[in-house]
Amino acid sequence: MTLDYAFILSTLPAFFKAVGVTLQVGLIAIATSLLVALLNATILVFRTPYLQKLVGFYVELARNTPLLIQLFFVYFALPAVGIQVSGFTAAIITMTFLGGAYLTEVLRAGVDAVPQAQLESGRSIGLSHGQLLRYVILPQAGILSLPSLFANFIFLLKETTVVSAVAVPEILYTTKSYIALYYKTYEMLAVLTLICVLLFLPLSLLLSRLERRLQHGQFGS
Amino acid sequence: MASSGLELLWVSLPQLAKGAGQTLSISFLSIAISTIGGVFYGVLRTLNVTWLNAILRIYLELFRAIPVLVWLYLLFFGLPIFFGLSLPSFWCAVLVLSLWGASEVGEVARGALHSLPRGQREAGLSIGLNAAQLYGYVLLPQALKRMTPPTINVYTRIIKTSSLAVLIGVVDVIKVGQQIIERTYESVLIYGALFLFFFFICYPLSAASRVLERRWTQA
Numbered sequence: 425m426t427l428d429y430a431f432i433l434s435t436l437p438a439f440f441k442a443v444g445v446t447l448q449v450g451l452i453a454i455a456t457s458l459l460v461a462l463l464n465a466t467i468l469v470f471r472t473p474y475l476q477k478l479v480g481f482y483v484e485l486a487r488n489t490p491l492l493i494q495l496f497f498v499y500f501a502l503p504a505v506g507i508q509v510s511g512f513t514a515a516i517i518t519m520t521f522l523g524g525a526y527l528t529e530v531l532r533a534g535v536d537a538v539p540q541a542q543l544e545s546g547r548s549i550g551l552s553h554g555q556l557l558r559y560v561i562l563p564q565a566g567i568l569s570l571p572s573l574f575a576n577f578i579f580l581l582k583e584t585t586v587v588s589a590v591a592v593p594e595i596l597y598t599t600k601s602y603i604a605l606y607y608k609t610y611e612m613l614a615v616l617t618l619i620c621v622l623l624f625l626p627l628s629l630l631l632s633r634l635e636r637r638l639q640h641g642q643f644g645s
Numbered sequence: 646m647a648s649s650g651l652e653l654l655w656v657s658l659p660q661l662a663k664g665a666g667q668t669l670s671i672s673f674l675s676i677a678i679s680t681i682g683g684v685f686y687g688v689l690r691t692l693n694v695t696w697l698n699a700i701l702r703i704y705l706e707l708f709r710a711i712p713v714l715v716w717l718y719l720l721f722f723g724l725p726i727f728f729g730l731s732l733p734s735f736w737c738a739v740l741v742l743s744l745w746g747a748s749e750v751g752e753v754a755r756g757a758l759h760s761l762p763r764g765q766r767e768a769g770l771s772i773g774l775n776a777a778q779l780y781g782y783v784l785l786p787q788a789l790k791r792m793t794p795p796t797i798n799v800y801t802r803i804i805k806t807s808s809l810a811v812l813i814g815v816v817d818v819i820k821v822g823q824q825i826i827e828r829t830y831e832s833v834l835i836y837g838a839l840f841l842f843f844f845f846i847c848y849p850l851s852a853a854s855r856v857l858e859r860r861w862t863q864a
Contacts, residue, residue: 488801488847490808493819493839501832582712589812596715609722616715625710 432611435602439615442598443623449515449594450581456516457523457580464524465531469561470553479528486525491586494518499590515587523580530576534569535561571635578627595619650834657825664821665842667735671815672804674739679746679803680796686747687754687788688780701751708748714809716741721813738810742803749799750792757792758784790861797854801847808843818842 464479486494499514509517538561546560588597599616603609654661690701708716720741725731732740761784769783811819822835 484848484851485844488805488851489840489843490805492808492811493836493843496819497836497840500826501836504830504832585712585714586809588714596718599718603722610726613719613723617711617719620711620715621707624712625706628706628709 427614428608428611431606431608432615435612435615438598438602439595439619442593442595443619445592446581446584446594446623449512449519449584449587449592452516453519453523453584454577454580456520457527460520460524461527461531464528465535466557468528468532469535469557483525483528486522487529491518491522491583492589494521495587495590511587511590511592514590515584515592519580519583519587522583523576526576526579527573530569530572531565533572534565537568538564571631571638574631574634578624578631581627582624650831653825653829653831653834654838657821660821660825661818661838664816664818667815668807668810668817668819669846671735671738671742671810671817672807675742675746675803675807676800678739678743679750679799682743682747683750683796684754684785684789686751687758687792688785690751690755691758691784692776705748705752708745713741713745713806714812716745717809717813734810734814737813738807738815742807745806746799746803749802750796753792753795753799754788757788760791761787794854794858794861797850797857801850801854804847804850805843 464483467475467479495514495518498509498518499511502509542560542564543556546556551560584592584594585596588594588600591597593601595616599612602612686701689697711719717738720732721734721737724737765783765787766779769779774783808817808819811817811823819839822839826832826835
C-alpha cells in the first residue's frame with residue numbers, strides 16, 4: 425500500500441484551516457477557563473459565604489462527569505428549554521465549564537501552598553484584600569501552580585478533539601469528513617497522526633522539562 | 646411532566662441498564678489491564694536499562710501527545726487496513742483505554758517507586774535479594790500504597806473517557822439514551838440522568854482518593 429501524495433496535498437489547505445479551528449477553540453477555552461478559575465479562586469481564598477459552597481459544588485460536578493455528556497447536554501438538551509447554540513458556541517461553553525473547574529483546583533492548590541504567615545503578615549501591615557491578592561498571593565501561587573496550569577492547558581487543547589462530535593470543523597472532524605467522502609482512510613489517518621505529533625508532542629516535552637526544572641529549583645532552595 | 650418523566654426513566658431502566666453494563670464493562674476491563682500494565686511499566690522504568698527506557702518513553706509520549714479519541718479512530722479505522730484485523734468497537738475501546746490508562750498509571754507507579762528512599766533499594770541489595778525479591782518484598786509493597794490515591798484518580802478519568810466509545814459505535818449507556826430521546830424527545834431528562842450516572846460513579850472515587858491522600862500524607 426502506498427500513500428496517495430497528490431490527494432494528501434489537495435487536502436492540506438483544509439487541514440491548515442482545521443488546525444486553526446483547533447487552536448481557536450483551545451485558546452479561547454483556555455482564556456475563558458482561566459477567567460472563571462480566577463474568579464472562583466478569589467471566592468475560595470477569601471472564604472466568601474454561600475458562594476464558596478457553590479464553587480465547590482460546581483468544581484465537583486464538572487470534574488466528575490465526562491466532557492462528552494456536558495457537550496451533548498449543551499448542544500442537544502438546552503434547545504428543548506429554548507436555548508439554541510451553534511456547535512462552536514457549545515464547544516466553548518462546555519470546555520469553559522470543564523476547564524474552569526480544573527483550573528480552579530490548580531489555583532486553589534497553588535494558593536494553599538503559599539505559607540499562611542505570608543497572608544497574616546500582609547494583613548498585619550494593612551494591605552486590602554485586593555492588594556493582598558495582587559502583591560502577595562498571586563505572584564507566589566502563580567509560580568507554584570505554573571506546571572499544573574501548563575499541563576491543564578495542554579489537556580484542554582487535546583480535549584478539543586471531543587468537540588468534533590458536534591460538527592466543529594477541527595482536525596478530527598475534518599479527518600472524518602474526508603474519510604467519509606473519499607475513502608482515503610490510510611492517507612487521512614497518517615495526516616491526523618502527523619498533526620497531533622507536531623502540535624502536541626513539543627508541548628508535552630516542554631511540560632516535562634518545565635516540571636523537572638521547577639523540581640530542581642525546589643531541591644536547590 | 647415530572648411524574649411522566651420519572652415514569653419514562655422507570656420504563657427505560659432495563660434498556661439503560663444494558664447500556665450502562667457496556668460502559669461499565671469497558672471501564673472495568675480497562676482499569677484492570679491499566680493497573681497491571683502500569684505497575685509493570687513502573688518497574689521496567691526503574692530498572693534503568695537504557696534501551697528499555699527509550700522504548701517506554703516513546704510509548705508514553707505517544708499516548709500523551711495523541712488524544713484518546715484520536716487513538717480510538719486510529720485503531721478502529723487503522724487496524725483493519727494495516728493488520729487486516731477487524732476488532733469490534735467494544736474491544737477497540739478496551740484496547741485504547743487500557744494502553745492509555747497503563748501509560749498514566751505507569752507514570753504514577755514510576756513516580757512512587759522513584760520517591761522511595763534510596764536506602765531501601767540499597768539495603769535490599771546488600772542482604773543479597775535478587776531483582777524479583779527486591780521489588781516483590783521491599784519496593785512494590787511501599788510503592789503500591791503511595792500510588793493508590795493518584796491511581797484512583799486515573800480510574801475516574803478512565804471511566805469518564807469510556808464515554809468516547811459511543812463515537813466509534815459502541816451501544817453504551819449514551820447511545821441507549823440517544824435512542825430513547827429519538828423516541829420521546831426527553832433530551833433534558835435523559836442527558837440529566839446520564840450526567841448523574843457518571844457523577845455518582847466518579848464522585849465517590851474522587852472523594853476516596855482525596856481522603857486517602859490526606860490520611861496517608863499526615864501519617
